[in-house]
Amino acid sequence: MEASKSKHRHFVIYKPYGYLSQFISHDSKQQSKKFLGLLHDFPEGTMAIGRLDEKSEGVLLLTTDGKTSDHVNSGKVEKEYYAQVDGDISEEAIQQLKTGLEIGFEGEKYLTKPCKAHRLDGVPHLPERSRKIRDDRHGPTSWVSITLTEGKFRQVRKMTSAVGFPTLRLVRVRVGGFHLSALMQIGGVIEVDKLMEEDFD
Template identity: 45%
Template sequence: MNYYFIIYKPYLVLSQFSSQDGKQSLKDFFDVPKDVYPVGRLDYDSEGLLLLTNDTALNHRLLHPSFAHEREYLVQVDGAITEQALQQLRSGVIISIDGREHRTLPARATLLQPSPEVPERNPPIRFRKDIPAPWISLVLTEGKNRQVRRMTAAAGYPTLRLIRYRIEALELGALQPGGIVSLPRKTVYKKLFHE
C-alpha cells in the first residue's frame, strides 16, 4: 500500500528519519510507516513543505532532473531588497556548486507586501531595528544544493529564513511546524503532475 503525507519540517531538523550528531530528525516529530521516506530534502536550517511517501515512481518523477517542476520558497532576506536584485534573481545568477560555477535557470522573484503570515520560528531570526528584513517569493524549477541561499547571497541579500511553501500545486496551506496531513494518491498526482 502506498502512503502520501505532506509535512511542515520544522527549523533545525534533519530531512531524514535517522538522527546524526545529536540533531533532531523527522522521527522526533512524525510517526509514519517504516517504509515511508521524504522525497528530496530541505536543509537542516530550512523549514516547510516535505512530501513523505513509499511510492518509488513518484520519487523518481519528482527528483530526476528531466522532470522540471516548480517549487516556491518564502524567503526572508537581510536588507531592503531592490528591484534590480529581484531582476538578477529572475534572469539567473552565478553560484558555486562543488567549486564549479553554475548559472541558475530563470526564476520568478517577487517582493511580498505585506509580509506573509508565517509561524513564529524558534529561535527567532536576529532582529535589527535599523535593517529591514523583507520577504520575497522565489519560484524555481531546479534544486541545486543550498540554491536559494546561494542565489540571494549572490544578489547581495543573504537569506535569514527560508520556508518551502509549494511544490507545483501541493501547498503547506495552514500547516504549522511539526504538522502532518495524509493525502490520497489521486490528490497528490493531480496537484503534482496535473493528472
C-alpha cells in the first residue's frame, strides 16, 4: 500500500563544524553562514531536535514530527559528548563535572545537574576536523566524555571552562541509542524509518 503523504520522516546526521543547526535565517548577519539544507534534500518542515552550536560537531537528529522533538528535548534522553580540552584534565575536575557546578546561562547563575563524566584513554577515533586544532607546541590536551540529559546553550563548553580546562573541540557522539559510529563521514546523513522511544533508552 502506498505510504501516506502525511507520514513523518526522520534523519540522523553528522553535523560538521561551521554549520548552524537550522535551515534558514532571517537575520541578515547570518546570510553567509552554512545551514543544514546544504547537506541533503530534506523534506519541507524538517527541524533539528535540539542544537549543536556552530563550532560543535556530531550526532544531530532531524524530524518532521514535533512530538518526537519534544520527547528528546524533555530532559529524559542522554546525550554523550567527547570534548578535547586545553590541558591535562585532572581527576578533581572530572569529579566537579560529575557532581554539578555553576555556569552562566541567560545572565543568571545555573547549577548543572549531576552527570556522567570520565577521562578518555588517548585520542578517540574521529574524522579530522575541517579547521585544525592547535598543535602540541602550545601545550598538552586531553579528552573527556560527558553525558548529559539536559542541554543548556553551550553547556559542555561552559562546564569544562568552569573547571579550568576550556574545550578546543566538541563532538556529540551519541543521542540515546543513536551513535556517531554509523556516521563517521562528516556531513553523513541517514534516513531512519522512525525514532522509537526505545532508541532513546
